[in-house]
Amino acid sequence: MSEPLLNIVGVSRHFGGVHALSDVTLDVVAGEVHALIGPNGAGKTTLIHQISGAQMPDAGRIEFSGADITRLSMHARVAAGVARSWQITNIFGRLSALDNVALAVQGRQRDWGSSFRFWAPVDAEQPIIDEAAAWLAEVGLAGRESTLAGSLAHGEQRQLELALALATKPQLLLLDEPMAGMGPEESERVVELIEHLGRRVSILLVEHDMDAVFRLADRISVLVSGRLVFTGIPDEVRAHPEVRRAYLGDVDA
C-alpha cells in the first residue's frame, strides 16, 4: 500500500471519567474508502471530532500528509485538505442552497484569494457562482439553487451538506453517517456519489448501513467502547470472530 494520507497514533480522549477513545491507532491511505463501524457510543463521532479539529485529543498524535496536525485549529485543517460532514445536518438554513455552496467555494483561499475583501460585490463573482452550481448538480440538487436551505427536504439537506464538504476540495473527507435519515432512493444516490468520489478523494466513512459499508469500503475498522478492535478488508471483517461477537453478531444471527 502507498504512504498513509492520515495517520492516527495512540489517540485518547476522555470526558470526565468516561474514556471515549483509548489509544486508537488507525491510518487512511490515499484514494481509499475506509469505513469506521461500531455500536452506538463506541466513539466513532468522537474520533471524527479529533481528526476534524472540533476537539483536541488528550493524548496521541494525528498526522496528515506527513505533517503533525494534532493541535491545528479546525479552519487550518480545512485549508490543509481535511473536510467533514455532520451526523446532524449542519448548513446555513436561511441562505439559498447556492449561497451555501458559494461560501464553501469562496473559502478556498488557495484558489480564490482572501475573503478579506471589502468593496467589490460578491454577487458579481460569476466563477464562484458557476462552481457552486456545478457542486449542487454533482450531489443531485440541480434546479434547487435558489431554494432556501432550511426549506429543502431532509434528504436534500444531507446532499447539500455533502456539497459543502466537497466544495472545499478536500484530500480527505470525513463523512459522519451521510445516509442518516435518508430514504432508499436518496441513499442509493449518495452511495453512488461516494463510489464515484472514492477515486479522487480519500474517505473515512462512519455509517450504520452495513450493505453500504461492505459495498463501498476498501478497508473497515471496528471501534468498540473507544478501542479499535480490528482493521481489515471487508471479507476479513466479516470472518473475524471478535468482530462478529462484538458487533456483527446480532446482524448475522
Add this chain to the structure above:
Amino acid sequence: MGGALYRQSAQRRWAALALLAGLTVLPLLLQAVGHEFYVSFVSRLLIFALAATSLNFVVGFGGMIAFGHAAFFGAGAYTVAILMENGISSALVAWPLAIAVAALLALGIGLVSLRTRGVYFIMITLAFAQMIYYLFISLKAWGGDDGLSLASRSTLGSLPLSNDAVFYWVVLACLAATLLLLDRITHARFGRVLQAIRENESRMEALGYPVHSYKLLCFVIGGALAGLAGALIANHGQLASPSLLQWTQSGTLLVMVIVGGVGALYGGVVGAATLLLLEEVLSHFTHHWHAALGLALLFVVFRAPHGIAPWFHRRFSRSKKNEAPRE
C-alpha cells in the same frame, strides 16, 4: 441566477440619493425660514446616527452584542480634545488619529472579549468600557468630571467649521461616506462571510474560515467608525465629556440600533432620528418625556419587532405589490 444575499434595487438607491439631496439643502431651508438653531440639532442627530450605525455593524452584521461602544465613541472625542489641548487642531491630523485610537482600543478589547460569547461578551465589553470611563473621570489633567473643552472647532483647510452649516455638511459627508462603505462591505466577500458566521459559526469554521479573525476585524471597524463619530461630537459641542464614555451612552446607542433595525443598513440612522426627535419634541411639553419614549419603544417592540427601518421597508414594498394589478 446570482448569489443574492442582499439585493439592492435601483429604487432604493434613488431613495437614498433623494434623502441625501434633501439633507444637503436642509440648512439653507432652515435659514430661509429663520430656524438656524435646528442646524446644530440635526448635526448632533447625524453624529449619533453615525455612532449608532457603527454599533449596528458590530451587532447586526457581526452578530456581537457589544455593550461598551461608548468607549470608542468617547475615545474619539477625547483624542481630538487632548490633541487640541496640545496645540494640534488640524482635522486632517486629529480625526484620523481619533479613528486610529478607537480602532486600537477596539482591537485590544476585542482580542480579550471575543474569547467569550453571549451574556459574558455583553458583560466583558461593558466592564472594559466602564474601566475607561472611571480612568477618565479620575484624570484631573484631562478635565476629570468636567470633561475637556475645546478652544475651538478643528481646522479643516479653509473650511470654516465654526459655521454651523459648514460643520453640518462635513458631518453629513462623513455619515454618507460611512453608509456607502458599510453598504459595499456587506455586499462584498467580507460581508457575506460575516452574515454566514452570524447564521452558523461552527459551519464556517469547518469551511476553512478563521471565524475569530473575521469577527475581530468587524469589531475593530465598528470601533473605528465610532471614533470618527466621537471626533465629530467633540467638535459639535466643543467638549469631550466623560458622559460620552458612560455605560448609559452604550445603552442609548444600543436602543437606537434596536429601535431602528438590527442589521438594517439604515437602522442606526432611523433609530437615532427616532430617539432624538422624540426627545426634542416631547421635552418641550414635559420633563417626563422619558415616559412617552417608553410608550414609543413598546410600540416598536410589539408592532415592528425587527425595528422601524425593516418595518417601513416591508410596508413600502407590500403597498407596491398591491398596486401592481391596477397599473
